[in-house]
């Protein structure tokens with residue numbers, strides 16, 4: 649993937665991914681993402697998405713245990 653749908657250039661950047669769990673917001677830092685330099689659209693690798701999904705699941709379990 650080299651270009652965004654808008655035609656802008658995409659570069660790899662480390663971004664902060666915000667995970668909202670009710671009143672809590674978990675910020676995952678240094679998430680590698682493809683960011684469009686023109687419109688700011690963010691794309692993630694499948695591998696990264698899987699990792700984020702695993703974190704989401706683990707935070708769900710953590711919340712259930714703590715309640």
Ligand SMILES: [Zn+2]
Pocket residue numbers: 652653654655656684685686687688689
């Ligand atoms: Zn774009």
